[in-house]
Amino acid sequence: MQTIRQLADLRDAVSGLRAAGAGIAFVPTMGALHAGHMALVAAAKQAGQRVVVSIFVNPKQFGPNEDLAKYPRKEQADSRMLTEAGVDVLWLPPVEVMYPEGHSTNISVSGVSEPLDGAARPGHFDGVATVVAKLFNQVRPDIALFGEKDFQQLAVIRRMVADLDFDIEIRGVPTQRDDDGLALSSRNVYLPGEERAAAVALPRALGIAARAIEKGDEVVAALATARGSLEAAGFEVDYVELVDAETLADPVAGKPRRLLAAARIAGTRLIDNIAIGQSE
Incomplete structure (x- = not known):
């Protein structure tokens, strides 16, 4: 598995995979990986394509009173899990690469982002849409996989992809649960x-x-x-x-x-x- 932190290196790696005739399946995450994330990776591999996973704790989707500082970060453990799962590329951009100085563009998906978590967490889905759009442009996948546990997020991304004409297939993967039924998170x-x-x-x-x-x-x-x-x-x-x-x-x-x-x-x-x- 290649672990990459700079955008030029990522584009070189993805170009190399494509030159070898491979399609790209993409799994975006915020790390602290568990069986739910690994189900996405397994579904990506089942699609018969090379797999790119990103780990980026996105500050733009956390509100002022939310848990950005204490959000779990387990880079070494996550890297081992992804290596063992046969992931081809781990994209680990630092904040200054994802949001360089002067970054001022925001994507807002109206309608589907407004009720439920959109009402409870103002600005959250703008942050989700913005970072996912950037990740899509960076990785340029053929398919991208998201868990149905974050169902409103999945709906927002599907709407954004349709509205902005991204040539990417969005696949939802069923919620993974612990033995007692609690959704993995x-x-x-x-x-x-x-x-x-x-x-x-x-x-x-x-x-x-x-x-x-x-x-x-x-x-x-x-x-x-x-x-x-x-x-x-x-x-x-x-x-x-x-x-x-x-x-x-x-x-x-x-x-x-x-x-x-x-x-x-x-x-x-x-x-x-x-x-x-x-x-x-």
Whole structure:
């Protein structure tokens, strides 16, 4: 695996892969890798292409009161995992390479970025869209893979790619879960033992609500029950919402729907989601 920190070197490496007739599959990450990230890498390898993974903790997607400084950074462990997985290139740009002096361009994806996490974390998805657009222009992949756990992020990126005519296939990879059902996340390491055990209430509440909605129960009541269950488990709930799976607006009859939630426990914000009815 080549580990690269400068843009000119990255472009040389990608050009070399393409000269050998290889397509490029790209997995962007913020590091602190776990089985969820490695599922993305495995899906990229299954696509039969050379794999580029980026690790960049993007300051532009953290709010002023969020956890940029304490976000876990595990470069050596991450590098070992990626090497063992057969990744071809690890792109590790420093902040000054990603955002050189004078950088002043921002990408904003309206509509799909505005509700849910967009409302709870103003500016977050502008930071996501901006850094992903830059990464796409740097790596120039044929396909890029993102986890469905960050479902709104996936929807924002799909909208951006369509609107800006990126010639890149975006693939969503199903959420990877721990044995008790909690979605794998780099932020799970923040949870003390007791709160980690309580956190399983999040996927359980979503699963109960999903089954209720699918059998025809009143949506408002199912969502209220889910919120109550989370609060009883010690969560502070940001939202529990049923939305259209593509636009994240109000659900439309006959189209795929998604149930999404975000809530805090022990100061750690967790998100999760589940498909309702039709799959994507």
